[in-house]
Amino acid sequence: MEADYSITDRLATRLKETRKSKGLSLEAMAKLSGVSRSMLSQIERGQSSPTVATLWSLTQALQVDFAGLLDDDSGAGTIREIMRANRTPTIDSQGEGCRIRILSPPGQAGQLEVYDIRFTSGASLISEPHRQGCHEDLTVLEGALEVTSGDESAQLAEGDTLRYAADCTHAIRAVGAPARALLIVHNS
Amino acid sequence: MEADYSITDRLATRLKETRKSKGLSLEAMAKLSGVSRSMLSQIERGQSSPTVATLWSLTQALQVDFAGLLDDDSGAGTIREIMRANRTPTIDSQGEGCRIRILSPPGQAGQLEVYDIRFTSGASLISEPHRQGCHEDLTVLEGALEVTSGDESAQLAEGDTLRYAADCTHAIRAVGAPARALLIVHNS
DNA sequence: GTTATCCCTCCAATATAATGGATTTTTATG
DNA sequence: CATAAAAATCCATTATATTGGAGGGATAAC
Structure with a gap:
């Protein structure tokens, strides 16, 4: 068999x-x-x-x-994929002043997704609950952000990292100035 | 049982x-x-x-x-952990001009590790082979880098992303100017 | 060569994973 | 409520995973 x-x-x-x-x-x-x-x-x-x-x-x-x-390791080859900057998939604005670049390969969608997000001043990104057990890791690369998950929220300055559940409604907001963050979504 | x-x-x-x-x-x-x-x-x-x-x-x-x-994903709370910038674990230089900030939580070590790496001009980071099946995703945030994995190598400009095997000797080099990159290591 | 130790493979017995068909439970429709 | 259709579970049978102990080299000590 x-x-x-x-x-x-x-x-x-x-x-x-x-x-x-x-x-x-x-x-x-x-x-x-x-x-x-x-x-x-x-x-x-x-x-x-x-x-x-x-x-x-x-x-x-x-x-x-x-x-x-x-897991399969047959990809014994060394370099597997190169994704040039201008080819990187980009979502240009979910309503307001957010530019999201998708860094993770499509094959991994659902498991692990990595985003590079730029906010204009005051912009925000609101997300519906993802799958049960889903959580996100957010690191502020530049500027400052406010994150809300469920009924809690936190203020983040440049360099801060936050881990929070994403199986409930959650939001990311650029408080005063433009900001940039790295977002990692597990099990979306 | x-x-x-x-x-x-x-x-x-x-x-x-x-x-x-x-x-x-x-x-x-x-x-x-x-x-x-x-x-x-x-x-x-x-x-x-x-x-x-x-x-x-x-x-x-x-x-x-x-x-x-x-894999285990237990933990249903909303905000789980906040890691302030000045508390973020940092490896200051592996010999030469690299500052590595560890963004992923220690509990995930071995599964998925996320690093924010800054290189001074000309600096390089050379790594021994990790576990079998291990691979890395590297995104250039600023500057330009050259990556070598096994016997292959690639030139990366700002915004580029590269996926490569890390179960063989591999190296990352800042070519001309200072650079900054996001490194994700799977299954180290 | 004999004895002893360690490490792995083979074998018979048992527990349990896997299947196909029958049964019950749920969902939808009039 | 009655009926039909679909979906999930129960049941008896078969296949196979798992175990303890017996067997078969290796290697080393005497």
């Missing part, structure tokens, strides 16, 4: 590599993770496709995240 | 959310992913811990990566 270069095989290689790199034996790792030696052996030989529960145990024991064990 | 708020439960919630957000029924998703309705139902109810093989099918069908389905 599985194809040529299955996820199981990838995981097998990855796991073995990671374990070896930490100088662990199967037995040592078994104790550490609570997964039996036999199972570990099978997984490393590509003969078993572990459940998320056991996979979770492994990531905990090895101190890596899922991506580290599972 | 699993604790109260297990990975299985997290996945259950995540999966259901994601599926609903795409307006798919269990049947529709079953066809799309090749996983049976029954199984999907069990997973969404937290009664089953899917194997990586089936999990892989799900991520393919839903167009998300593993982190999207599995």
Whole structure:
């Protein structure tokens, strides 16, 4: 049922590599993770496709995240993409004085989105709630901003960073002068 | 064998959310992913811990990566953290004329790290290979930079963005004038 | 060569993930 | 309220993940 270069095989290689790199034996790792030696052996030989529960145990024991064990790394090439300034997707104004440049690649939309936003003096950007669990990280590059998330708000000066929930209505406002900020949206 | 708020439960919630957000029924998703309705139902109810093989099918069908389905995002409050400019962790110079401000929260280290880097004229930042599968997104905020990853290199002007592998030796250099850049490191 | 230790693989037994079809629950329509 | 359609869950069967212990090299000490 599985194809040529299955996820199981990838995981097998990855796991073995990671374990070896930490100088662990199967037995040592078994104790550490609570997964039996036999199972570990099978997984490393590509003969078993572990459940998320056991996979979770492994990531905990090895101190890596899922991506580290599972994600595709076939892009072994080095430079992957260059996006020139004049080609960078731009949203020019959501009503008022905001210019938003989208720095993250389209393929990542929904996971992680990165924006470079410029506000004219007094401009504001109001957003509807995004998906449940979504949050944003905002860093002020120039000027000063006021951020409101739900019923809380905060004043930010140049260089400040704020993390806040974005699964509720939220707004960003340039208080007095023009401003520029870096916005990172997780799980939108 | 699993604790109260297990990975299985997290996945259950995540999966259901994601599926609903795409307006798919269990049947529709079953066809799309090749996983049976029954199984999907069990997973969404937290009664089953899917194997990586089936999990892989799900991520393919839903167009998300593993982190999207599995990683922890708990925390429902609104404003979570404010990091003032003068409190922002800073690495002052890795030998030569680089000032690095760490914008991402420590809890995310390894997953996603965000840096604001300032280079004096001619300065450079050379990095050893990070973890397998690691890559970086670099956006030039001011000035111009030259990036080398493995045996390739690229010239970047203000506003340009570059994505490149960071699981090999890589370097960033300010060519003529002082420069400033935003660096996002995935899976370091 | 023998003994001992460590590390991994093989094997039989058990637990559980995965499936297809039947059943119930929900949603929509008259 | 009655009915139909769709969607989600339950159930029995099959496939497979997981385990503990037995077996088979390696390597080192004597």
